[in-house]
Amino acid sequence: LSSHFPPGAPRVLTLANQKGGVGKTTTAINLGTALAAIGETVLIVDLDPQGNASTGLGIERKARTLSTYDVLIGEASLRDIVHETAVPRLHVAPSTMDLLGVELEIASAKDRAFRIRDAVAGLHRGGGEPRFTYVLIDCPPSLNLLTINAMAAANAIVVPLQCEFFALEGLSQLLSTVEQVRGSLNPALAIHGVVLTMFDPRNNLSSQVVADVRAFMGDKVYETMIPRNVRVSEAPSYGKPVLLYDFKCLGSQAYLKLASEVIQRERTLRTAA
Numbered sequence: 001l002s003s004h005f006p007p008g009a010p011r012v013l014t015l016a017n018q019k020g021g022v023g024k025t026t027t028a029i030n031l032g033t034a035l036a037a038i039g040e041t042v043l044i045v046d047l048d049p050q051g052n053a054s055t056g057l058g059i060e061r062k063a064r065t066l067s068t069y070d071v072l073i074g075e076a077s078l079r080d081i082v083h084e085t086a087v088p089r090l091h092v093a094p095s096t097m098d099l100l101g102v103e104l105e106i107a108s109a110k111d112r113a114f115r116i117r118d119a120v121a122g123l124h125r126g127g128g129e130p131r132f133t134y135v136l137i138d139c140p141p142s143l144n145l146l147t148i149n150a151m152a153a154a155n156a157i158v159v160p161l162q163c164e165f166f167a168l169e170g171l172s173q174l175l176s177t178v179e180q181v182r183g184s185l186n187p188a189l190a191i192h193g194v195v196l197t198m199f200d201p202r203n204n205l206s207s208q209v210v211a212d213v214r215a216f217m218g219d220k221v222y223e224t225m226i227p228r229n230v231r232v233s234e235a236p237s238y239g240k241p242v243l244l245y246d247f248k249c250l251g252s253q254a255y256l257k258l259a260s261e262v263i264q265r266e267r268t269l270r271t272a273a
């Protein structure tokens with residue numbers, strides 16, 4: 001086992017896909033909420049300058065005096081910037097637009113790819129409370145230094161794929177980036193799974209995409225699919241995860257199922273390690 005992930009450290013899952021609009025942020029928020037609902041203590045780290053995860057969890061822009069930007073430039077610890085959310089046991093480290101310029105600012109630093117890994121490693125130093133059991137990192141829609149930081153910090157990657165015609169486009173580039181990170185920055189990095197999002201059972205194309213992705217990625221694809229559900233897309237404008245907004249809707253139920261599948265898979269990954 002890699003020394004970066006000592007026993008008692010949180011499990012770190014990174015939501016990555018360089019395509020925008022595939023459900024990374026929605027999955028970070030709602031998988032995080034579902035994990036918290038079943039007793040985990042979760043920190044969502046927002047690494048997207050858009051800050052959609054922060055907004056969707058009810059953190060107003062003016063409340064983000066410190067953000068992941070300050071962590072990346074080494075002027076704050078992750079613990080310094082954490083906010084509680086309306087969901088018990090769910091916390092968020094928000095982002096701001098400052099992230100847009102951070103790559104250039106840290107480009108010449110030797111440890112530029114390890115800023116988030118080291119910040120996560122420091123979370124529990126000195127016995128900080130709460131003790132996080134999961135850290136979910138929400139990435140921007142690009143394979144830039146922010147995403148590389150998130151991959152270098154992770155135990156495993158969760159890849160959201162939207163059930164639409166171009167779903168598989170870009171996937172091989174993503175997988176080869178994961179391969180590169182594994183070969184240099186983070187040898188222990190695993191693919192946790194591929195989550196199919198915005199599935200529409202009435203749409204033949206959607207079902208065809210599911211078949212294609214399952215043929216290509218095999219059992220890396222979670223059984224749970226997230227249906228296209230208007231409640232899921234409404235919830236962020238109320239600053240709430242869909243599980244708080246409408247617990248009974250199909251989207252909420254799917255994210256709860258996904259969380260139990262993720263935990264199931266965690267056991268398998270741990271046994272294999």
Ligand code: ADP
Nearest residue numbers: 020021022023024025026198227228229232233
């Ligand atoms: P990304 O973070 O990959 O850019 P988002 O999570 O922001 O993608 O999702 C893109 C858009 O699709 C958002 O407007 C979001 O509300 C919507 N969306 C995501 N998942 C669903 C879903 N299951 N049903 C309906 N709309 C969804």
Ligand code: MG
Nearest residue numbers: 024025048052
């Ligand atoms: Mg996003």
